[in-house]
Amino acid sequence: MNIVDVQGIRKLEEEEIASGTPAEVLMERAGRMAAAFVEEYCSRHRSLLAIIGRGNNGGDGLVITRELLKKGWVVYVYLTAERAKLGPLCKKKLDELVQNFPDLAIFEYPTPAPWTKADYVLDSILGIGMKGELQGELANLVMELNEKRNRCFFETIAVDCPTGLWEGSKHNSLAVVADLTIAIGYGKDFLFREELSHFTGRIEIIPIFEKSPSYSGFESLTGWELACLFPFRSYYSHKGNYGRVVIFGGSIGYTGAPVMAAQAALRIGSGLVYIGVPQEIYSIVATKVFPECLVFPFEDKRLFDAVVSQASVVAMGPGFGLEKKSEFFFRTLMQLDKPLVIDADCLTLLARNPELYEEIKKWAVLTPHPGEMKRLLRKEFSAEERMEIAKSFVKDKKITLVLKGVRTLVAQEGKALFVNTSGNPGLSTGGSGDSLLGIIAGLIAQGFDPFDAARCGVWIHGKSADIAAEKRKTKEGLLPMDVAENISAALLWMRSDLRRVLDQKSYWNEIQAYYAAK
Numbered sequence: 001m002n003i004v005d006v007q008g009i010r011k012l013e014e015e016e017i018a019s020g021t022p023a024e025v026l027m028e029r030a031g032r033m034a035a036a037f038v039e040e041y042c043s044r045h046r047s048l049l050a051i052i053g054r055g056n057n058g059g060d061g062l063v064i065t066r067e068l069l070k071k072g073w074v075v076y077v078y079l080t081a082e083r084a085k086l087g088p089l090c091k092k093k094l095d096e097l098v099q100n101f102p103d104l105a106i107f108e109y110p111t112p113a114p115w116t117k118a119d120y121v122l123d124s125i126l127g128i129g130m131k132g133e134l135q136g137e138l139a140n141l142v143m144e145l146n147e148k149r150n151r152c153f154f155e156t157i158a159v160d161c162p163t164g165l166w167e168g169s170k171h172n173s174l175a176v177v178a179d180l181t182i183a184i185g186y187g188k189d190f191l192f193r194e195e196l197s198h199f200t201g202r203i204e205i206i207p208i209f210e211k212s213p214s215y216s217g218f219e220s221l222t223g224w225e226l227a228c229l230f231p232f233r234s235y236y237s238h239k240g241n242y243g244r245v246v247i248f249g250g251s252i253g254y255t256g257a258p259v260m261a262a263q264a265a266l267r268i269g270s271g272l273v274y275i276g277v278p279q280e281i282y283s284i285v286a287t288k289v290f291p292e293c294l295v296f297p298f299e300d301k302r303l304f305d306a307v308v309s310q311a312s313v314v315a316m317g318p319g320f321g322l323e324k325k326s327e328f329f330f331r332t333l334m335q336l337d338k339p340l341v342i343d344a345d346c347l348t349l350l351a352r353n354p355e356l357y358e359e360i361k362k363w364a365v366l367t368p369h370p371g372e373m374k375r376l377l378r379k380e381f382s383a384e385e386r387m388e389i390a391k392s393f394v395k396d397k398k399i400t401l402v403l404k405g406v407r408t409l410v411a412q413e414g415k416a417l418f419v420n421t422s423g424n425p426g427l428s429t430g431g432s433g434d435s436l437l438g439i440i441a442g443l444i445a446q447g448f449d450p451f452d453a454a455r456c457g458v459w460i461h462g463k464s465a466d467i468a469a470e471k472r473k474t475k476e477g478l479l480p481m482d483v484a485e486n487i488s489a490a491l492l493w494m495r496s497d498l499r500r501v502l503d504q505k506s507y508w509n510e511i512q513a514y515y516a517a518k
């Protein structure tokens with residue numbers, strides 16, 4: 001989905017209203033769609049403390065509250081402003097809510113908020129109406145909310161954007177620290193800045209507009225949009241239809257890395273997965289790996305030729321090694337007339353031998369983390385510069401770049417720059433990159449073009465980690481194997497998210513007829 005700036009979203013809102021969709025209808029679309037996502041994503045318990053601001057962001061929060069109450073959630077409402085000072089739509093939604101749920105617990109500033117009551121806190125204090133840094137009472141409230149999150153251990157869900165965040169925010173600004181941000185309509189550009197990811201957490205984007213904004217060349221990876229690339233498998237198929245992945249990697253001390261990549265390649269649905277390893281670790285890897293995977297020593301020329309000639313994609317790098325022998329073999333792999341996925345040590349070898357870019361025959365995907373990217377560029381860069389760096393790096397190269405980070409970027413010359421929304425800090429552990437390599441290679445093997453494989457692979461990898469963390473009830477201790485084991489669940493969520501969006505959209509005429517007639 002297009003990423004837009006605040007002016008762009010305001011323009012879109014004006015256009016929708018001018019063409020006959022009242023602001024209240026947009027608010028209803030937003031609140032109902034957001035509630036449907038909260039209901040699905042926040043499965044821990046079903047209790048919510050909704051902190052309501054006086055503008056339309058607060059109005060959205062009240063619609064979400066109403067919808068969750070209808071579903072049987074326990075909800076507490078906290079008003080940050082006196083009722084007389086609420087904006088007209090916000091006030092209208094509060095009146096509606098009280099009419100429908102007269103026994104609802106409503107707390108009002110300056111009464112202390114009941115922080116210990118709920119598993120989730122909804123931040124619908126301020127949205128894109130916010131300008132400048134937070135000050136005064138609201139600043140105190142946001143500080144208290146952040147502090148209580150670390151004491152009462154609720155998760156914070158920000159509506160549209162974390163309160164306090166705006167275009168001018170810096171990493172040390174005061175803003176709500178959210179676990180999940182539900183961006184309304186389109187993702188606003190500042191939500192995707194790497195240095196502000198501490199505030200935004202995971203991002204979900206929900207559609208509310210019929211019209212599209214002007215093309216920005218900058219897009220978010222959104223599960224329900226990517227789902228269209230994943231139709232159900234045909235029953236009339238066999239393993240040959242799902243491709244052969246060949247992974248080269250492993251060295252003494254690094255026998256697990258190619259295995260983790262292979263596990264992910266299998267779980268994303270590849271037909272066959274091979275691991276080529278040096279002879280000296282062959283027997284270790286062969287006993288470590290699961291039975292579905294075929295392991296071979298790559299020095300065996302006959303085996304190498306037989307496996308590689310049949311390969312749909314060649315992935316290289318996990319635990320590959322950097323010695324002369326590894327470098328020599330890397331050169332051989334770079335000559336192959338196959339789609340390549342290049343990671344880890346092979347990126348370092350490529351950085352040492354930049355003339356090898358010229359050898360790339362079919363399209364290659366490079367998956368550097370920031371340290372490897374600096375090696376490839378031979379220069380330092382800051383979090384703020386990543387997007388420009390990614391765009392300029394792919395110029396005139398036959399590559400798709402996956403620049404890893406909290407907001408992993410996917411870039412290819414002539415295409416929009418994509419930024420990821422899924423994933424969590426549980427991925428900050430050794431081996432996560434190996435799983436990503438396996439997923440991307442597995443998608444290429446199944447016929448995805450490298451750019452789509454990179455876009456989908458990045459999102460699925462993050463989403464699998466989100467689901468794994470949810471199942472484990474904690475982000476600590478997440479392992480690459482947990483990520484691989486939840487790839488199928490990520491595919492399911494991607495598809496059911498699309499159904500949820502389409503289902504919500506199916507009510508839009510009804511909402512329009514009801515509110516436009518009032």
Ligand SMILES: NC(=O)C1=CN([C@@H]2O[C@H](COP(=O)(O)OP(=O)(O)OC[C@H]3O[C@@H](n4cnc5c(N)ncnc54)[C@H](O)[C@@H]3O)[C@@H](O)[C@H]2O)[C@@H](O)CC1
Binds near residue numbers: 053054058127
């Ligand atoms: N853009 C759209 O098309 C839609 C927007 N909606 C919601 O409406 C929101 C925007 O609503 P509003 O324009 O009413 O604005 P907000 O609800 O974001 O905030 C408005 C209030 O913030 C105050 N404010 C501004 N800067 C401040 C600061 N630095 N410190 C403290 N207070 C400050 C203003 O005085 C005003 O009272 C969006 O974020 C979204 O949640 C939805 O209702 C659906 C449609």
Ligand SMILES: [K+]
Binds near residue numbers: 125161
């Ligand atoms: K908010």
